[in-house]
Amino acid sequence: MFDYKLERVEKILERLHRKGFFNHRKIFLFGVSENTRQIIRILRTCSLEPSGVLDNDKIKHGTYCSGILVEPVEHLADGKKQENLYIVCSPYWKEMTAQLRALGIHKKNILMLYQEETLLECIRHAKRGRKIYQDLTSGYGNLPVFLCPYTGTGDVYLIGTFWKQYLEKMQIKDYIFIVISKACEKTARLFPIKNIVRLDKKVESSYLIRYAMLCPEKVRLKILNDSWGQVHTNPLEWFRGYKGLEFMQIFRKFVFDLPDTARPEHPVFQNADKELEEFFQKYHLQEKNTVILSPYSNTLADLPDKFWGKVAEALKDRGFVVCTNSCGDTEPAVMGTIPVFFSLDIAPQLIEKAGYFIGIRSGFCDIISGSAAKKVILYHARERFFNGSTFEYFSLKGMGLCNDAVEIVFENADKELYEKVMGAFVSGDVQLL
């Protein structure tokens, strides 16, 4: 959700909470999605813990969304369902609420939070987009505009690895490169990408896109993504992971129109020795004996805290210094580890100096994929991304970003996973799946 939509949802939930709307009710969220994760976060700030997440996708059943078990919608077929509250926040809310109603849920038990834009709002947004576009082109000239409308650093990193080849193919010398977050800006700056502009508000990217949708002939705008939900006339996202259309393949072909033989190119790491030395001294880290844990992912499944705590303790017992890549309250450090936060532009060098990295698959893994360090990347076996598993779609090796990572696919945060992770440290080059 964009900031203004998220703000609206937050206000609604807080107001309802103050009125006692959630009292004595089990809360279920319908649909595993980023919207659902954001709503869970808001509910938790109100000290409300959802009882479950429902989804029609069988593959998601038994997995976790923000630490909550995902179950089939049919589990509602019990006598207590009328006491529950079902929250829906999805563009597909109509069929989702129809499904709940068909299961006998009364509409007063369904809280629909998704807000559709009206035609006039879309026109207004297009006008705002025109202003932004005109400001950009008046400042930089009538140049092609490339837009990364997402906060995913992994996507920006992937773009960076093909950027030079793309520009050469298209014979583009000058351009404007737009991102919507500081993290994406820093990721873009790892590469020789010029004229990087960070929009003041994330929603401004949707205004630009809306303007391009209204006036496609007038706007030289390319969205650097295979498919973007706002552009509903492009259905390509529904083929992600289908018949070999994995992340790399789909980007290479449909974003950059490069041949299958094109390979991603990591950036040249800048010298950050002084900065790293200060960082290591500040946190008492040891070169080539420090493990950086990265337990969070914006898009994909998380592992329970208990698992990470156990791994951290075992690594400390083996003499490692253990840190968590943590950016604050929303991503607390694993118990017993040192919380560290470092800028993305020195992340690859830092991981290399530390020597070890264990992380749930995230965009951060793309950024550090070129580091010469022992990297253990975890993928949930049942976490799906459209038509493929996350491993099939996002494997670093499959993407050609590195061939030295130990990539582990797990079903549960159990003894087997623990042993595989620890085994990667004991046995060195063993590759475990």
Added chain:
Amino acid sequence: MLKEIIAVFQGALLWTIVQMRFRINEKKVVLVLVNHRKRLDYYVLAHLEDFMKRKYTKEAVIVFSDKEVCSQIRRLKLSIPIRRCYWTEDKIKKLYRYYSFYKFSDKIVFTYTDYPKENQLGRLLRETSIGEEEAVCLGLYRLRRVPWICPDNDAANKN
């Protein structure tokens, strides 16, 4: 920009006409068959019931510019209530112009594959092993899977 806004409102007017003429409500879907790819349009009709089941709808309105579509519908012997509407390509394009800017309904499907320029469905069909049936089920109907493979018929093969 004014010219484009006017074009959008022209499309909005056409949609209003469709809504009033066919009493469009939450229980109806609308298919707009442009017939640029006959095979694609065939599968759109063949999987119509799957789409309607997903959307919890009961009736369909089919807008078309090629009268061969009527023969297709008859041959498929669909068991759902269908109303037909013949429009010129130009009129369909105006409606789609409106839809391309503003998604006014989640129960309308157009079978354009290369328009507007962001629409990659045509490229997908030309440059990958994805077939028309998959394109329809996954891309146009968003069924999350392809329910079954339809037997080819003569009309579909004449592309």
